């Protein structure tokens with residue numbers, strides 16, 4: 387509720403996050419170090435809990451650099467979020483409502499927390515960021531205990547990686563979506579995750595005094611903005627933030643109606659098997675079963691799968707003739723880009739920039755389309771797929787193309803048995 391935000395006041399937290407500031411100058415050597423540790427414990431007041439360490443730790447590579455701290459909201463209750471995040475290795479830390487800080491993935495290694503993402507021209511934000519999941523919702527204030535320990539954790543990470551306040555940002559600032567039925571171009575607005583951590587009053591509680599004032603990727607036209615209210619919350623003045631929050635509150639419903647599409651409600655989970663549409667006549671269908679998105683009647687209720695709300699849906703290829711008629715149905719205005727791929731039914735793949743307008747207009751029935759991907763190959767003998775895209779080679783939305791046209795997800799491949807001659811497609 388927006389009214390909750392006004393309860394936040396400008397009162398900084400005294401946490402020294404492991405630095406020795408505030409210590410009496412007469413202490414020297416080991417005494418000073420011991421005092422610093424005690425002070426850090428006293429002011430930061432938490433220890434890490436390792437009960438949900440991810441089994442994925444050893445397979446994740448160490449990041450080459452770290453320039454962002456990304457803040458998420460789980461959009462789910464603690465237990466289901468912790469289990470899922472640990473199992474899949476999708477965060478470095480989780481801060482529970484009681485303030486408990488769980489370590490999931492080692493902070494030096496890559497966690498898969500951002501999904502499809504871009505910041506200041508750089509894609510795959512996971513490769514250069516630390517991710518903190520805060521148990522809670524993008525539009526509801528977090529607890530006082532969470533605030534204190536989150537502030538301490540952020541301070542600690544900022545001092546380890548020398549990250550200034552303006553580079554501690556919410557997931558919604560860096561997430562973007564590939565073209566879909568509702569947006570013909572790659573767009574910001576795919577997620578509202580962590581939205582509240584852009585609100586000035588909330589940031590003050592977290593000791594963060596600076597933040598980005600515009601979206602660098604929208605400004606450079608790499609992306610379009612698909613949600614102007616979200617953009618106002620993320621980058622606006624306090625007045626603009628308040629207005630946008632009030633607007634969100636007023637339209638916060640899960641019923642489709644004028645000006646409120648399936649995407650507005652479910653975002654990138656709109657076509658997921660986990661999103662259920664209840665039509666006015668009482669009949670139900672999952673997002674995956676819906677073909678004609680323009681024919682959903684007003685009054686249809688959207689049921690979101692809470693446990694998966696911050697997870698990135700698996701992006702799968704679309705098929706001409708089954709999921710739509712033309713390339714534009716899937717790739718919108720990006721049909722001719724080098725990052726849109728067409729896999730012919732008989733095998734062979736071409737990017738949008740490699741095909742003529744005539745060929746694009748006459749794609750055969752059964753052509754598979756991947757939007758917003760990178761292609762590498764053919765894989766030669768001795769190539770390790772890990773060296774191409776790290777642990778993401780075995781993601782369910784990474785695909786291997788066999789010469790006869792079969793697209794197989796990375797999650798179904800066996801590392802020791804990847805045939806030579808295949809092409810690998812991974813999310814850009």
Ligand SMILES: [Zn+2]
Pocket residue numbers: 457458459499557579580696
């Ligand atoms: Zn998130």
